[in-house]
Each structure stands twice: as structure tokens, then as C-alpha cells.
Amino acid sequence: MNTVTILIVDDDPDDVLIIADAIKELHPSIQIVSAVNGEIAMEMLTNHSDLKAGLSLIILDLNMPRMNGTQTLMALKENQKFEKIPVVIYSTSVNSLEKEKCLTLGAHSYITKPLSYKESISIAGYFIQLCNIPSLINLPG
């Protein structure tokens, strides 16, 4: 059985760590890979075919240097090889117009970054659900 892999694209290492820890807490066997911007993410996806094979979800920050979230989202959805992988926008911004724009561009959903530990666990649970694998523990709330 392939290892389930989640790709987190975010320039903030703390944010990567917070959500990665939460996911690991819920499901330690999920493999988590990260890229600091869209450009690196696209490069990783293109050059490492084994990464692509087990990839179940892409968590995408919006505000990033070099290639931002919207640009990355468009690049992913324009490419036949990646268009089926669900992309969740994961950002601080809560602007509903921006939210709608991302959804139009093909994002699966839009999640605001957590402000509490509880929130982070709940978000992690949601991400795992999207990977179509059963959660190991019961989700809080």
C-alpha cells in the first residue's frame, strides 16, 4: 500500500510545523512534504514521480514569495497530471471575495489558519478526511 502523502506549500516554517504536528498527532503514518513557495512545489512535483504517486492532498498558502498561492493553484489546475489532486487554500486572509476567487480557480476548499491548538487539531482532522483514509482517533468537537 502506498504511503499517503500531504504536500504543504507555505513559506512560514512555524505554520508548516503546527499543521504537520497536528496531522502527525492524528495520523502518524501520513508522510508530510513541504515546499517554501509555489515554484519549488512545482519543481518537486515535476521531478519526483514517486512523490506524485502517493500524493493525496496539497495544502496551499496564498501569500508567498516568488510564486504565490493563486499562481500555483492555476499552474496545478492547468496541468493534466496534477489537476485531480485536491488543493486546500490555507491562509490567514478571511476575505470572502478572495475565497470565492480561489474556489472558482478550482480549489477544493478554503481554510483559515488556526489561532488555537483545538482549531489546529480540527483542521488536521479535516485534511486527513480529504485524504480518504480513516482517522486513528476521534476528532474533537
Add this chain to the structure above:
Amino acid sequence: MHEMAKVTLENEMDLILAHKRSMKLAEIAGLSLSAQTTFATAVSEVARNTIDGGKSGRLILNVEIDQRDKYIVACIKDEHAHNISRAGLEYAKKLVNKYNISTKGTETSIELFYYISPTFKIDIQKLDEWRLFFRNEPPISPYEELKRKNEQLQKLSEKVQKSETQFKTLTNSLPLIIFSLDLEGQLLYSNEWLIKYSGETIESLNKNRWKTFVHEDDYNTFLVLLENKIGNGKIAIRLQARLLDKANGEYLWHQLSITPYKDDNGLLQYWTGFIVDIHAQKIVEETLKDNRELKQIQTQLKESQQSQERYIEELNRSNQELQQFAFIASHDLQEPLRKLVYYSDYLINQYSSSINENGIECLTKMQNSANRMRMLIKDILIFSQIDKERINLNDVDLNMIAHHARQDFELVIDEKKAILIIGDLPVIKADERMMMQLFENIISNSLKYSKKNLYPEIHINSRVKDDCIVLSFKDNGLGFDEKYLTQMFTHFQRLHNYIEFEGTGLGLAICRKIAEMHNGKIWAESKEGEGATFYVSLPTYSNVHN
């Protein structure tokens, strides 16, 4: 032939004079007394015939010096009547050495020659002396005296007339006005130029005191000159005035100069003056002055432009800095703050067993403060981003905006069991993001200041008034005293303590700024405890606020 003296031959008195002059010339030419008498007799004989029967008779006494011989010559000219004989001539012919008779037109000329001794020296100087002698010869009789005076007067008058004509021609040919004035300022004389230029006569100018000629703005000064200064003036007067050019109906600038003329005793007799056209000079002068002023204004304009450019530059720079600050506030400040919130929560949740109650309380306070700061930063960012540079006018469906706002507040609405009733809202030209912000802020306000014992109800409606759409947001919340209205729409003005109701004090200020950006207005009506209605009026075709 050298002329020595002249005698007109008109009457008996002239005959005597002719005789005496002839005697004298013979005498000073060194002839003997008998020779003198012979010559004078010959002249008298011919002259008598002329007086008796000729017109325009005259005797001219000369000295002739040719290569060999010297003569005294009496030349008698007249217009002789043919019927009267010249009996004397026949006799005279015999008395002189040589004679010559010639006729030119009606005039007959008889020349009688008498030898001067070859030993007698005659030179130019001597001839001049003789001539002078005859000119100064004392009158032989009162008659001759009178005659001579008359002749002199005649000559003088001829000379004066000639020089006056010359003078007039001269003054008339000058391109300036020349005139003289008496002590009452009356014109005595003027050249043609004045008459031609003014279209007036000396008489008419004297009569109207130049009033029709001098420009009304300059006339008072001119009149003072004419009536006061001239009477007792001692020095030359100068004046610039506009004078009417009759031919063109134009007033041209002239310079008047008049100078007093005094007699030998220093008594003022009259004034002489001239007037020169200085219009071109005056115009050049004025143009130069205008030019100077223009240049000065230009320089000032340039300077103010430069300083304005500097201000604009400065403004752009500070605007840019503000935008940079906004970015830093949005991203770089918000991010660490979010971490602060998250990690303090993490501590409270994951390490609660190792921290005592006091510690937990401190952490909670820290978390609350960080949260408040986060909201503040968010609102400042929003406030600073509402400016006309960023406004982007499009057709905005306000129904869509209202429904989006409802979605954004879903959690709170559910939690408070609030009801949001959205009426039929129009599509307007506006900035979509700003409209969204406006709706969110007003709805958020109503939800926040709701009554604890009542489910919040918010009605959003619109109506058309004149050229405006008036939106109303009516709630059943706490309401407020209307005396706080002005305060409410000013930034950082809060009616409540933040412990009671969280908030930054920027929400309504942002709404006001958005409304104003769209050339609209925001106001509210309320009574404390009876809910509030917020109104936003926006022009149907909103223009960017400049």
C-alpha cells in the same frame, strides 16, 4: 568789370548824385580835375536823357582792368522810349575815350570808358577800399540819406522775408510740432504739423484750451501747466501726454517741452515749445516693464511649481512608505501575532498541568491582548487601503454582497440565533471590495451591540432618493444616544469599553471613508435601548472622489 557804386536815375536829384559820384570815382582813380569834370559831364549828359525819357534808369560806376589798359566805366541802363532822342549821348561820345552801346530786350546799356593813367597802380585791395568808400560815403543831401535808408530797409526786409520763408519751410518739414505761446498760454505760432496732426486750427485750440486735443486723463496736468506755470514760469517745462491723432482717432504719447524766451533784461516775453511723438518709446518701455513683470511671475511660478513638485514627490514617497507600512502591518506584523496567539493557547492547552492558576490567567490575558492587537492591525490595514488610488469601479450587485457578508458571519449568526433579512438591493457602480467591507462592518456592528435577551434582527433595504441609492441597516440592538453620532464615525472613538464589547473603534470610520470615496454619505438614527438604523447613500452613478 568791378562794380563800385550804384545810383538810380529817376529825377533831377539823382542827376546831381550821378554827377557827384562820377566826379568822385574819377578823383580817386587819380584823374586830373579837368578829366574828372569831363567824365562827370559825359555821364550827366547821358543820365539826363535817361531821366527825361527812360524807365528803370540807373547808373553803375565800374573799374575795368584789361591786359593793357585800365578805365573807369560809367554804365547807364534804361528802358528808353524810342521817340525821345538821346541828344546828350552824341556829346558824351566825344568826351570819353571809348564807348559801347548795347541792347538787351527793352533795356539799353550805354558804357562810357575813361582812361586811368597807366602809372596809377590798382590792385584788388584798392578796389575793395574804393567800394567801401562809396558804401560809406556820407549822404550828400537829406534826400540821398532818405533814399539810402530806404534802400537798406528794402534789402533788410527782403532778407527777413527770405529767412522767414526758409524758417517756415524748415519747421514745416520737421517731424515734430513747433509752436510759441504767449504768457496767457495762447498759441502765437505753430508749424503745419500741429494743424495736420490735431485737425484743429490755432484759433480753435486757443478757444478750447486744447481740450479736444489732449487725452482726458492727462488734461488736468496739462491745464495746470497752461494756466499756472506759464504765467510765472522761469524754467523749461516738460510733460508727457497723450494727444489725439485726428486722422486715426488714436491717442498717441507725446513729450511736450516748452522753454521761456526772455529779453535782454531777463523779462519773460513768450514761450517756445516743441512736441515729439514718443509713442513707440512709451510702448517699448511698457512692454519691457510688462516683460519684466511677466518674467518675475514666470520665475515665481516656476519656483512654486518646483516646490509643488517637491511636495508631490514627498507625498508620493510618504504614501509609498505608508503602503509599505500597510504591507508590513498586514503580513509581517500579523504573522508573529498569530503565532503569539497560537502558542499561548498551546501552552494553556498542552501544559496546563505544569502551570499554576496564576500562570494560566496571565497566559489568557496575554492571549486576549494579542487577539485585540490582531484585530486592530487588521482594521488599520483596511482603513489605510481605502484610497482613491485603489478604487476600482464596477457593476456591483449589492444582493450578492449582502449574501456574502451573511456567509462570513455564519458562525456568529448561528451562535446568536440572529435573523438577517435582505431586501431587494440594486446593482450599482462601486468598488466591490469596499462595498463588502462596508456591509461587513455595519452588520458586525449590529451583531456586536445586540441585546442579550433578544435575538438580533437586521433588516437591509434600499430606496431611491433623487440621484442616490439609500441603503438602510436596521437592527433591534442596544442603540445609542444620537449626541455621540459624530464621535462614532471618527476613528478610534468608541462608546464602549473593550472589555464589554471587543472592537477597534475603526469599523464605522472605515464605513465613512468608503462612503465618501464613492461620493456618498453615512449617518445613523437611534435612541438608546431602541435599536439603530444606519443609512448609507451612494450616487446612482458613483464617481471617484477627488
